[in-house]
Amino acid sequence: MVPLIDIFDVWYGVNLEVVNSEVVSAGIPFVSRQSVNNGVVCHVKKMDDVEPNPSHTLSIAVSGSVLSTFYHDYEYYSGRDIYVAKPKIKLTKEEMLYYCYVIEQNKYRYNYGRGANKTFRSILVPSKDEIPKYVRTKEAEIRFCNKPIISNKIKLNxxxxxxxxxxxxxxxxxxxxxxxxxxxxxxxxxxxxxxxxxxxxxxxxxxxxxxxxxxxxxxxxxxxxxxxxxxxxxxxxxxxxxxxxxxxxxxxxxxxxxxxxxxxxxxxxxxxxxxxxxxxxxxxxxxxxxxxxxxxxxxxxxxxxxxxxxxxxxxxxxxxxxxxxxxxxxxxxxxxxx
The missing domain is CATH 3.90.220.20 (DNA methylase specificity domains)
Known part of the structure; x- marks a missing residue:
């Protein structure tokens, strides 16, 4: 086991507020401190003067839903108390998702309103060599077919x-x-x-x-x-x-x-x-x-x-x-x- 900062470069996200952003149906995902929907609360218009957080990174909430951690294979904006973790070494999507799971197993340390901003970097996580083999055999992509089995529309009465x-x-x-x-x-x-x-x-x-x-x-x-x-x-x-x-x-x-x-x-x-x-x-x-x-x-x-x-x-x-x-x-x- 090694400290998180041995595997990732960590920095504070762009720290925006939704209220000061233009919400659109198709734009840059906005990640907050929530624990669902991959952290995304809405999509906002890209700002010329604000560079989004890079793709292939983790977002880590250090207050609110503390240590809610999500993988993003796209650029995104983030709100208050969201840190960005970029791997120092080459990691696959599956390995990044594994680290999301590992980081979240430490949530119990931050019950009763404790924030994680000062201590989460030292959380112990497996080194790359310690990642279980089964992680590399799992497929991160799940593709769904949106077609119905029966083509006829059925009404409810x-x-x-x-x-x-x-x-x-x-x-x-x-x-x-x-x-x-x-x-x-x-x-x-x-x-x-x-x-x-x-x-x-x-x-x-x-x-x-x-x-x-x-x-x-x-x-x-x-x-x-x-x-x-x-x-x-x-x-x-x-x-x-x-x-x-x-x-x-x-x-x-x-x-x-x-x-x-x-x-x-x-x-x-x-x-x-x-x-x-x-x-x-x-x-x-x-x-x-x-x-x-x-x-x-x-x-x-x-x-x-x-x-x-x-x-x-x-x-x-x-x-x-x-x-x-x-x-x-x-x-x-x-x-x-x-």
Whole structure:
């Protein structure tokens, strides 16, 4: 491990304010101290007397969302308390993204309003020789096709939809109340936490560390079968970022702040990513009900209601129209990239 300044030249960014810039739809990205959207808050018109920060650099916030770090392969302007880090050695895009991850792992050092402007240069990071091999095997570019699977446009008419209790539609499971296992970046089991991003994944693990982890670190420990949840379900945060819903295509472990939802067996329907995207959107519409610290625990969720498109099976009976849900998502742009 070496200090950050052994790998990067670091300097204060151009320090502009959006209010004094001309916001345009297509211009120079303006990077602020936020933790999302690659730090970009808007695009502004290029200024003749202000040179943008160079491309192939990192932006590092030292206040606000402290140590939010992003890679930029384009020129950009930046606001207050944004530092620019340019590699002293040749680094690929993948290696630069790895350093973003490493720097952000030090965020915990700057809780409770502490700024990082005086100390972040000395943060210890791996030398180039210490970068894991898997970093160089990953592709940084992800290309999406914006075409829909179904060319026909499908309209929504929610007036004809019907209300269902959550426990009519889903088998509602409890997450596992356990100490978070030791992280393994190259593990293949995701840990789903009460977060609002990254498909709910907060870390990766392997089966051995999951098996050994326990709430207190003492025996007896719960069997592995209680810690691993089957794939093809929707996970919903019941605490923290309450109401965020994500489709899980592979088996996972999770915190008790997450409710795994499986399609109820009575419908004899297997969930797929298209139906899941439809349901996730509706579930997240309920987030406003869980403001002010209210929790959506498994005891409360069964009584919640969800309004779904239906098809009539008898004069007085309806069932969810799963095919409509699937077809609607398939009719949207980018559905072929799901």
């Amino acid at each position: 929610t007036d004809s939809w019907k209300w269902f209790r959550y426990d009519e539609i889903f088998e509602i499971c409890k997450g596992f109340y356990n100490k978070k296992p030791e992280e393994n970046p190259i593990g293949d089991i995701p840990f789903i936490g009460a977060t609002d991003s990254n498909n709910g994944i907060t870390s990766m693990h392997d089966l051995d560390t999951i098996k050994d982890a326990s709430k207190t670190g003492d025996e007896p420990n719960a069997p592995l079968e209680q810690k691993i949840f089957k794939s093809n379900c929707i996970t919903v945060s019941n605490n923290g970022s309450v109401g965020y819903a994500f489709y899980q295509p592979k088996e996972f472990t999770c915190t008790h702040d997450v409710n795994p939802l499986y399609i109820h067996k009575k419908w004899n329907k297997e969930l797929n990513i298209y139906i899941a995207m439809f349901l996730c959107s509706l579930i997240e519409k309920e987030r406003f009900r869980w403001d002010y610290g209210r929790k959506w625990r498994p005891k409360r969720m069964p009584d919640s209601l969800i309004k779904l498109p239906v098809r009539k099976i008898t004069p007085n009976e309806y069932e969810p129209d799963w095919q409509f849900m699937e077809d609607y998502i398939k009719s949207l742009p980018y559905s072929s990239s799901l």
